[in-house]
Each structure stands twice: as structure tokens, then as C-alpha cells.
Amino acid sequence: MHWAIGLFHTSGSDILPTNSPERIFVQCVIIWNLVVFSTLIAAISNALQQLRELNEERTEQFAKVRRYFSSNNVQSGLAKKTWAALSLAAQKPKRRTNWDDIKILQHLPKSLQAELHRHIREPILSVHPFFFAFDRAFTVQMQQVYQLCISEISTEQGQELFHTGEASTQMYFVLEGTFCYYAEGTIAEPSFLSTGQWVGEPVLWMSWKHTGRLLAKTPCAVLAVKSKELQEILGPDGGDAGVIIKEYAMQFTRHCHNHSFRLTDIGVDVDAVGKLVAFAFEPPRGPLQEGSDLESESSPLA
Incomplete structure (x- = not known):
């Protein structure tokens, strides 16, 4: 197992299988590691992509608000008040599911x-x-x-x-x-x-x-x-x-x-x-x- 798991690291291992049962065990561990490792990487990549899309959507919405305020000459005091409320709302947890x-x-x-x-x-x-x-x-x-x-x-x-x-x-x-x-x-x-x-x-x-x-x-x-x-x-x-x-x-x-x-x-x-x-x-x-x-x-x- 030490040798099989070591294959997924750069350090490697000087322990080798010496008979058929050990080689079969090593192959099973390698396949299991490959599946788990791939699944973990895919899950992390998917979560990062979703977070990136969420941040992009939020950034785009705030940019539209900024352009809207600018094109309609919204006074700075009112704009700051609205911006603070929007920033607070963006930080709040997800609402109840209806x-x-x-x-x-x-x-x-x-x-x-x-x-x-x-x-x-x-x-x-x-x-x-x-x-x-x-x-x-x-x-x-x-x-x-x-x-x-x-x-x-x-x-x-x-x-x-x-x-x-x-x-x-x-x-x-x-x-x-x-x-x-x-x-x-x-x-x-x-x-x-x-x-x-x-x-x-x-x-x-x-x-x-x-x-x-x-x-x-x-x-x-x-x-x-x-x-x-x-x-x-x-x-x-x-x-x-x-x-x-x-x-x-x-x-x-x-x-x-x-x-x-x-x-x-x-x-x-x-x-x-x-x-x-x-x-x-x-x-x-x-x-x-x-x-x-x-x-x-x-x-x-x-």
C-alpha cells in the first residue's frame, strides 16, 4: 500500500511488490486512488467554476448599477446609501427555500x-x-x-x-x-x-x-x-x-x-x-x- 500510494506523489517509494497477491493488491489500490483522485479534482474544479460564475454575475450587476447611477445623475449621498444596502444584501446568506x-x-x-x-x-x-x-x-x-x-x-x-x-x-x-x-x-x-x-x-x-x-x-x-x-x-x-x-x-x-x-x-x-x-x-x-x-x-x- 505504501508503494501504491507513493505512485501519486513525487517522492515515490523504494518498496516493491514481490509476489502475485501483492501485485494484485497494488493494482486495486492504484485503480481506487485514480478514481478517488479524479473525482476529488473534478469536484474542486466544479466548485471553483461555480464560485467564479457567481462572482462574475455579482460583479456584472454592480457594474450595471454603477452605470445606471451615472447615466441618471443619482446624487452621491443617495448612491452611497443604495450601494451600502446592496453590498450588505450581497453578503447575506441564502434565503429560505420556498x-x-x-x-x-x-x-x-x-x-x-x-x-x-x-x-x-x-x-x-x-x-x-x-x-x-x-x-x-x-x-x-x-x-x-x-x-x-x-x-x-x-x-x-x-x-x-x-x-x-x-x-x-x-x-x-x-x-x-x-x-x-x-x-x-x-x-x-x-x-x-x-x-x-x-x-x-x-x-x-x-x-x-x-x-x-x-x-x-x-x-x-x-x-x-x-x-x-x-x-x-x-x-x-x-x-x-x-x-x-x-x-x-x-x-x-x-x-x-x-x-x-x-x-x-x-x-x-x-x-x-x-x-x-x-x-x-x-x-x-x-x-x-x-x-x-x-x-x-x-x-x-x-
């Missing part, structure tokens, strides 16, 4: 995709009282929500998920990381959102524009519930499920109307949502309190 990033998953049978969607997304959405109750009562409709109404979004530290005045189209559930919500026009302390919390529920049941901005304090990931797609699937033509949706949308819209003086993107607190859910699934008999009615047109699902 469903849409893995193209091969699209080739799975639809039933298996549905099972995966439920397994991954049901624990996150079920923290919300409405989705928890609706999933237990209408499993088929909720499966469509898991498949057609939800996307996964990753954000880097310091990135805004939305800003004040932006038209809202999605409700967000935090998968990982920490967000900080700054409500516009208030002196209250910012609110921090972490795994299992949500923001932007009003967009599901009414027309809504963001009343603040949501900033990622750490690398984050969220599940985004698309309001338009959800309204199409759980609309008023959905039988018993449609009746429940309509009732909850009316109750939620009414509650927001009555508390509009302090309503933000964070929406309604968990206890109030639980009461609205209980009312929607088991409405009390008898007239509603005077002054609590709200025109059903306030909600797109009503």
Missing part, C-alpha cells in the same frame, strides 16, 4: 401536492380562529385555499413587506423571523410580530390600504393569503361555506367600522376574532343590538 423555487415539485401528482400543502400550511393558518374553525367544518374548501390562495415569501433583514398607503392584496402569516410594524400617524411604540402571528386580515373582507409599514428585523418568511383568490373560492355561491363566510365578513367589517379610530393593519385582536368566529358559526337567535348594523356592501363577500 415551494415555487423547486420546479420539480410541480410534477408530483395533484393529490400528493395537496397533501404536502396541507401538511406544511395547515399548522400556520390554524393559529387564526377563523381558519381553524373553517378547516374543521369545510375541509374540502379549505384544501383549495391551501393550494390556490397561498404563496410563500422570503424577505431579507431590513426589507419592507409593505408600506403606508399601498393597496393591500394579501394577508400575511409569519413563518419565521421577526417583523416590526410602524403604524402611520401614531405615537405608539412599534409592534413586533414573530412566528405564528398575522397581519393584514382586513384585506380579506373589505377594501383596504395599508396604514403603516412592515419592516423585517431579521431574515423572515411569511405565508401570504391572496384576498382575490380566496374570495373567488369562498364566495357567496359556496353553499353552507358561503353563508359562514358572508356572516363572518359582515361581522368583521362591522367590528372594524365600530373601532375604526384605532384600526391598523394588525387588525382585530385574537379574543375579538374568536367572538366573531363563534357568532358566524353559531349566530344567536334574536335581533342584533341597535346601531350595530352595517351595510353589507362594505364587504366584497357579503
Whole structure:
């Protein structure tokens, strides 16, 4: 073995095989060394090539930014600020892998995709009282929500998920990381959102524009519930499920109307949502309190 391994070094060896078993052993070791050595060299070369291509792409992107700033006369202060943010973003580790990033998953049978969607997304959405109750009562409709109404979004530290005045189209559930919500026009302390919390529920049941901005304090990931797609699937033509949706949308819209003086993107607190859910699934008999009615047109699902 000493002699066989020595063949791959410049020093060589003065030990030689002296009989047939030793020669056979030496040949096996040489072939094994040749395979391992070639594989190792190929792997190192491939890794270096990938690193070179990555660096070339990054360098090209930074060169394009420099040319763009120059051709548009971007002021030096703003250019330095943007350049620092881009340099910081380039040094950050790779973000979380999302469903849409893995193209091969699209080739799975639809039933298996549905099972995966439920397994991954049901624990996150079920923290919300409405989705928890609706999933237990209408499993088929909720499966469509898991498949057609939800996307996964990753954000880097310091990135805004939305800003004040932006038209809202999605409700967000935090998968990982920490967000900080700054409500516009208030002196209250910012609110921090972490795994299992949500923001932007009003967009599901009414027309809504963001009343603040949501900033990622750490690398984050969220599940985004698309309001338009959800309204199409759980609309008023959905039988018993449609009746429940309509009732909850009316109750939620009414509650927001009555508390509009302090309503933000964070929406309604968990206890109030639980009461609205209980009312929607088991409405009390008898007239509603005077002054609590709200025109059903306030909600797109009503």
C-alpha cells in the first residue's frame, strides 16, 4: 500500500511488490486512488467554476448599477446609501427555500401536492380562529385555499413587506423571523410580530390600504393569503361555506367600522376574532343590538 500510494506523489517509494497477491493488491489500490483522485479534482474544479460564475454575475450587476447611477445623475449621498444596502444584501446568506423555487415539485401528482400543502400550511393558518374553525367544518374548501390562495415569501433583514398607503392584496402569516410594524400617524411604540402571528386580515373582507409599514428585523418568511383568490373560492355561491363566510365578513367589517379610530393593519385582536368566529358559526337567535348594523356592501363577500 505504501508503494501504491507513493505512485501519486513525487517522492515515490523504494518498496516493491514481490509476489502475485501483492501485485494484485497494488493494482486495486492504484485503480481506487485514480478514481478517488479524479473525482476529488473534478469536484474542486466544479466548485471553483461555480464560485467564479457567481462572482462574475455579482460583479456584472454592480457594474450595471454603477452605470445606471451615472447615466441618471443619482446624487452621491443617495448612491452611497443604495450601494451600502446592496453590498450588505450581497453578503447575506441564502434565503429560505420556498415551494415555487423547486420546479420539480410541480410534477408530483395533484393529490400528493395537496397533501404536502396541507401538511406544511395547515399548522400556520390554524393559529387564526377563523381558519381553524373553517378547516374543521369545510375541509374540502379549505384544501383549495391551501393550494390556490397561498404563496410563500422570503424577505431579507431590513426589507419592507409593505408600506403606508399601498393597496393591500394579501394577508400575511409569519413563518419565521421577526417583523416590526410602524403604524402611520401614531405615537405608539412599534409592534413586533414573530412566528405564528398575522397581519393584514382586513384585506380579506373589505377594501383596504395599508396604514403603516412592515419592516423585517431579521431574515423572515411569511405565508401570504391572496384576498382575490380566496374570495373567488369562498364566495357567496359556496353553499353552507358561503353563508359562514358572508356572516363572518359582515361581522368583521362591522367590528372594524365600530373601532375604526384605532384600526391598523394588525387588525382585530385574537379574543375579538374568536367572538366573531363563534357568532358566524353559531349566530344567536334574536335581533342584533341597535346601531350595530352595517351595510353589507362594505364587504366584497357579503
